Amino acid sequence: MLFFKKSNKTKKISKKSIEDKILGSVMKKVRKINVVSPLNNRAAIFNKTLDYAIAEGKKILYIINKDKDAIDLSAGLANYIDDPYCEAVVGKINICSHNVGIYLEDKFDLIIYDEVNSRPMYTRESISKLMCSISGSYGTMITYSIEPVFRSGITIYNLKEDLECPIAEPRFISTRVKLEEGIPNCVYDYLKWSINTNNKVIIYVPHKEQVDKIYKGLKDIKENLTSNIYRVKSDDSGRKRFIRFLLAEEGILITDDFNEEHIGLKPVNIMVFFADSDVFTYKDLVYISSRVNRILKNTKEEVMFICNNETEDMDKCRSILRELNKKAWEQGYFRR
Template identity: 35%
Template sequence: MSIFKLFKDVKEYNKDKDFNQEVITWAKKGYNKNYLNVISVPYNNSVKFLDIILNLISENKKVLYITNEDIKDIYLLKQIRKDTSFRNYCYFRGNCTNIEEKLLVITNYENANLIEEKFFCVIYDDVSCYSDYGVGDIRNLMYKIKAVKYITYSIESILEKGEVIEIPIKKHNIPITEPRIITTKIDINKEIPYMIYDYMKWFVKSRRKVILYAPDRGKADTIYEYLLGLREEISTNTIRYNDKETRKIQKLLRVKDEPLIIVMDSMNNFHMGVNNLDIVVYFADDERYNYKKLTYICGKVGMEGRFSNSEVIFLANNTTIEMEKAKSITRNFNKLAWERGLINI
């Protein structure tokens, strides 16, 4: 019996057929075509690799898929379970004894370092979720694994001398939000710059949801306490995020036409399935904000809708190279998408 079932989301699947065929053709080119960089926007889906993986394993070729998503959130694994009858896979946690018997092995960065098995193809998915691993970390891991073909899925090129395929948009062809950089001379530990204050009032008046993101708990607490003193001027619900109230906050985010301000210091795994969402990154010049983290913050807005009019603001005393690079990456994605006629900016 075929390992394929009917795909439920036919439009999404069909849209990726050209990409699928391009990668499948590359994988069968021969041993002089070993490295492929698939460059895409943050939080793009991984379902486009399903057809590629199934095509390879149908030829009895072993595949290693690396993602830093929590096992319960791995989108590709969910699609395999839902849309195929293929079950010859395992999630490697570092102690799997029958890994050599599986045609598909799924794992994360840390556990991938423990694998000594040889594969035909290894795919590193750095797009589906944010991780702190940089280009050098991922490149070194990939070169360490024994394989014939290597594919990285990232916001930038990772594999040296590898071919490149670019996917500059997510589903519904919405552009990634380019950040607006605002610098100020005032001490943003103590007060809100007038321009940001004006933005906040406009956000509330427009009944939007706003996240104020700080690099650590102390700075987030300071921002929150300052906002509480402005409750009469910025009259809306202001929440200090904590992990225990995630469901409550998610519910408030989905209340239509009700403005909301959330102050938080970590949102790597916080999913924001709303359209009218804006983000202000406080202390964006802090050394803990590298270009990768800032770019993924830009990818957090407009994740669900068919259009995006969201704002991402980098607020800082000085403009850093990391901020400029994040802005350049997002702009280049949109420029490429516009040149290909995928979006209208």
């Protein structure tokens, strides 16, 4: 959810300074601005910029890949917002998805593309191309993403204020075992450790057919793991099974569904089987890894990628998360 809500809280690293950096760059007519952030971070950093653009009577577009009903804007700016996906209106905050934006014929003075608060699905090239095609000659384009989208312009990092420990960086387990045919010993040992430490486990697979195969493989050894093994496929509701998984003291869930309702389950370890599949882009892997939202110190939750061969997308996912951790260290988040 998006909350354009101003906060008076004072942090060691002030959000206000980030707001001012963005606003200052917009007022200086910087053409391209990258705002880099972990997923599921607040959009309130754009408050001052939006207020300024509205006061100047600029034509504003906010792009986010969520359904209209899933977008929640605070009362402070609600009066400025027309019905999402309508024709562009000057002095209003017009909202659309990437796919809708492709067909827009209007030119905008300020465009903010937010893929931090929705599932990131599009390449940097397609995002840049879209924004440039609907930006006015002197307009400003801002991307809010896990990585810099524009190769030119400026880059500002916005890290989570409540961060006390590093973001979980995935560990890789390479195996020659065909996962559809059996569970490797190293994976079994990790599952056993997770259950013994009262961490639930979500296992993501790329295809629904693999859900059944992994489920069967785990059920065959459930006596040594746990009887609480569940499966949820993306093409069925699976709601009751998911609720049983949530209510269980410990358990394992196998799914090909990246649904957002899995976010926030704690404590949980994430495993991605067939992580080297072409189905998983590096943005998918970052999105899945972010389900482990380690905030408190000494949190033990982990992310594991199980594969036959390491891929460029796996490496890129880990590099992006490592870079966010590096910036957090440099800015003193973990030394509080």
